[in-house]
Amino acid sequence: MSVLELQQVSFSYGAKTVFANCSLSFDSHERVALYAPSGRGKTTLCRLLAGYSKPQAGQVLLDGQPLPQMGPCPVQLIWQHPEQALDPLLRMQTSLQEAGPLEEDVLHRLGIKPEWLTRYPRELSGGEMQRFCIARALAVHPQFLIADEISTMLDALTQVQIWDFLCSYCDEHEVGLILVTHSQALQDRLATRVVNLDSL
Amino acid sequence: MDTQQHLSSVHTHEEAHHGHTHASVSHHAGGHHLLQVENLCVGFQMYETLPQQSSPAKGIACKEKQTKRFGFFSRTTTRQTMQWVIDHLSLSVHTGEILAVVGASGSGKTLLADAIMGLYDTNTCVEGVIYYDGVKQDASSLTALRGSEIAFVPQSVKSLDPLMKIGKQIGGDPARRAELFERYSLSTDVEGLYPFELSGGMARRVLLCTALMGNPRLIIADEPTPGLDLELAVQAMKDFRTFADEGKGVLLITHDIELALRVADRVAVFKDGTVVEETAVANFAAPHLLNHPFSRALWHALPEHDFSFEGEL
Amino acid sequence: MSRKHLFANEESALHEGNDASLQAASVQAATLSAQGFELPTVFHRPAVRRFNNRRQTKLICLVSAAILVAIALIGVLLMPVAMESDLSQARQAPSFEHPFGTDNLGHDMLIRTVAGLSTSIGIGLFAALVSSIIALILGTVAALGGKKADACITWLTDLMLGIPHIVFLLLISYALGKGFWGVALGVAFTHWPSLCRVIRAEVLQVKQSSYVAVARSLGRSPLYIALHHVLPAVLPQYLVGLILMFPHAILHEAAITFLGFGLPPEQPAIGIILSESMSYLSVGMWWLAVFPGLALLLVVLLFDRAGQGLRRLLDPARAQE
Structure with missing residues (x-):
């Protein structure tokens, strides 16, 4: 079991403070849902947790250690807009290879069709691209997975399929899942704990 | 019977006519078809990259090898095939009605909007019959209708011109614009901003204002709500409702079934490039009222219901 | 049915x-x-x-490139013949024997034009290549190398753009002793700044993109990212820059040769031919300027075609056209 924590983290964009002295911890057995009104800093928090940006004060610790600087990050973020997270000039198979070898059945379980592999991102739909982004994040065997509103652009069926897979994968591999969502129904369905960012 | 005459004539609450069905409870005021699409087919001419391969697990490894074998000038890499994405699709929007088209994302819903708006990529093939207000349309007449009679709310917020200030882009009467801005809680400063200065939700609202600005009789909205929080999304939906109640029509293309059910009169369930079922919103109350297995699967998949797969796909 | x-x-x-x-x-x-x-x-x-478009584009690319290579090679072979003068054949208008006519010293203008084109293609290609590589390196370093590097390179770029480059070109060519190398290096060292700016902006944009952030998070090294994400993204800009620079380089070669700071007068080159023709135009020897000028235009267009085609083939956004 591993623990991801924010220790007295502060972050601001210029004069606008997003977090002041904020502490929060997650462990890899839980599925935590984060919610807050738009503009409260959900995406900023995700970026801090996955090591995309550094807090101005305080630390982000994984099992008591700062996130590694080199090599794949054990906290992987799945972006809200998959089309931005994929290089438009690379075919999907090339983008996937970037993360390293995949487990045999991940593509199949995510419902990725073989013919999508040779396509460019612009030839796929949002849901199809999002599946690739998830597969790519899982290929580095992360300890935590952060899903930043990954299903707002997806239809109900794709949503079910993706969440179904993510939940069972996270249970099998003891990966902590942190999901950001507006949807009350999704929070009720998926999360073992719900955190309101406004209460921090 | 002369189709044109029939289409523009009043007809009673029949549930099936002109090749489509709908429940008798739908808004069907004069029974007049504002937009009627029959047997629409949209296809793409694509270059075949590689021959189709079998198992997905092995997929990556074997494909890599094959790519190398295909030379720059090989015949195989340049063969073109036609891929049909929309296949004999029929639907209709009556006056005073909101028709929601729901279905899987990536199933070609956006192409449907583009086809009706007369926006075509060079490699597309679009054919079928489209009536607007009882008049059969062709490519050039559709282009003429675009913007004046039919307004479009595009899916991508990138559809705004990045080099033009918002106020100028929306155009039209300033008083009307101020009114719309107030309605969507956009401050008047927004008029002086460039698209890159807007948040996703703001850009979405600007797109809505642009569509409502002119005096269209039909709005085609392609996923108008992602990025809006619930309150604003509901506001947008209510505006569509008001718009439709004035005797106009809305074609709402969305994957957000829950939201669509709040305002729409009828729902067209879209699957594999065609409409498998056009049904009244009331029928979404319970799965047994829905006819097609796919509609039922959608119902079960909603987080508010079972959040699971059921039935065949 | x-x-x-x-x-x-x-x-x-x-x-x-x-x-x-x-x-x-x-x-x-x-x-x-x-x-x-x-x-x-x-x-x-x-x-x-x-023929479908993609195949046609490939064909156009290949044919244009082949013609350019052929002209360059034939020109090199014809170089000794182009130097031979035969005063008995001087000042002849175009005929079957001499399709492009002959000049004051009896050089066959067809042979001399082809040889001249060969020299020009050589200078143009060399200068455009060197110049675009300078631009690529400086642009990338400016974008990725931190604030100081960026400041230095941006300053240098602005400085170069501030000086009228024909002056700079003359100075470099003169300092290097004129001739082929003087002209080629002169053109190469003066034409990189505008492309450098474009590449810097392009690299900055890619650097800030989400997919580069993701690649970093997946543990990819900066070198991997540069090769797999940045380079392919700037390649179209680079190719366009290269294409636009080629005719520019040839015309500059012609210009400074015309001004007497370029190639020696006995060497067949389009610049020399055109500048020489000036003194004979007034006596009605139009063929001295018209045919070599058209030939130059043709070569530039061919190069442009090849480049545009290559760009179309590389751009996935236009892959299905």
């Missing part, structure tokens, strides 16, 4: 190049309408081509 199948028939007819089956398809369509079926309106169709 659905409309879709009708179209499929026409498609296969096209692929097989078989007019009979194309006719069969239209006959079917006519029968259908006679039977009272309402024929669908065709709103849009891809342009019909016997």
